[in-house]
Amino acid sequence: MERFPLKNVNGVPLMCYIADNWDSISAFCPDPSDLLIATYPKAGTTWTQEIVDLLLNNGDAEACKRAPIVERIPFLEICSPPPIPSGLDLLKKMSPPRVIKTHLPFQLVPEGFWKNKCKVIYVARNAKDNLVSYYHFDRMNFTQPEPGPWEEYLNKFMKGEVGWGSWYDHVKGYWREREKRNILYLFYEDMKENPRREVERIMRYLGLSLSDDVIERIVQLTSFKIMKDNPMVNYTFIPDFVFDQSISPFMRKGEVGDWTNHFTPAQSQLFDEDYARQMKGEDIPFRTNI
Numbered sequence: 001m002e003r004f005p006l007k008n009v010n011g012v013p014l015m016c017y018i019a020d021n022w023d024s025i026s027a028f029c030p031d032p033s034d035l036l037i038a039t040y041p042k043a044g045t046t047w048t049q050e051i052v053d054l055l056l057n058n059g060d061a062e063a064c065k066r067a068p069i070v071e072r073i074p075f076l077e078i079c080s081p082p083p084i085p086s087g088l089d090l091l092k093k094m095s096p097p098r099v100i101k102t103h104l105p106f107q108l109v110p111e112g113f114w115k116n117k118c119k120v121i122y123v124a125r126n127a128k129d130n131l132v133s134y135y136h137f138d139r140m141n142f143t144q145p146e147p148g149p150w151e152e153y154l155n156k157f158m159k160g161e162v163g164w165g166s167w168y169d170h171v172k173g174y175w176r177e178r179e180k181r182n183i184l185y186l187f188y189e190d191m192k193e194n195p196r197r198e199v200e201r202i203m204r205y206l207g208l209s210l211s212d213d214v215i216e217r218i219v220q221l222t223s224f225k226i227m228k229d230n231p232m233v234n235y236t237f238i239p240d241f242v243f244d245q246s247i248s249p250f251m252r253k254g255e256v257g258d259w260t261n262h263f264t265p266a267q268s269q270l271f272d273e274d275y276a277r278q279m280k281g282e283d284i285p286f287r288t289n290i
């Protein structure tokens with residue numbers, strides 16, 4: 001399968017098929033009852049999607065196995081390249097309240113989400129692990145440009161020259177708006193440290209109150225070990241000419257700190273210096289060493 005080049009939309013590099021359909025994507029108007037799960041790619045989107053779907057289905061594992069995650073929770077801006085279902089087409093067939101996934105940075109989220117005061121869950125992951133995960137994903141994901149060698153990809157990531165643009169702008173964009181827009185801002189590292197605590201936070205944000213047993217079941221069902229073998233969330237439903245999981249599995253490691261296996265000391269120092277520059281003045285409480 002050919003890999004798709006990136007094309008700028010208001011200064012943000014997106015896959016060309018997204019850029020070419022930008023007018024209809026940005027015109028999408030959600031219902032006020034719709035919920036948006038927003039992330040930078042590889043920050044823990046699928047994990048959060050499955051938690052949310054299980055919470056909304058009172059922990060019913062069978063209900064959450066009725067269809068692959070991409071059909072239960074449409075990916076707003078994904079369109080055209082078959083066989084990934086188009087988000088807008090799926091959304092048309094569903095009635096609100098719907099859960100919707102996006103990787104769009106804050107400034108590109110369709111205005112209707114803010115006008116209609118939709119609930120938004122944002123998940124952020126520390127930059128180095130997020131980058132490592134994205135690198136391996138781009139190796140196996142033929143809908144995105146070839147990542148090239150690790151060092152080259154590292155530089156592209158720092159410059160924001162990857163799909164959905166700069167990680168730095170992405171995490172800052174939602175962080176700055178979280179109070180004004182009532183965004184629940186979560187961290188992958190917190191979810192790893194205490195999944196039950198974070199599942200309960202999501203539950204409260206959704207206005208739900210589930211029993212202890214159900215919460216515990218949801219925590220178990222969304223553990224990395226279980227999700228890795230769940231064909232409705234591990235992306236084995238996408239053919240291997242699109243996601244070649246023999247190159248790198250979608251459910252790869254699910255850990256905090258895998259960056260230490262990839263960065264040389266020199267790369268880590270360079271990255272940290274650049275990070276300090278790009279994140280100057282920000283108070284986002286990222287943690288890398290847990």
Ligand code: A3P
Nearest residue numbers: 042043044045046047133223224251252253254
């Ligand atoms: P790694 O590549 O570091 O393993 P996304 O869903 O945003 O594409 O993110 C994918 C990343 O989240 C992958 O990270 C994947 O392994 C990890 N992940 C998925 N489900 C998880 C879970 N239940 N617990 C921990 N990590 C999970």
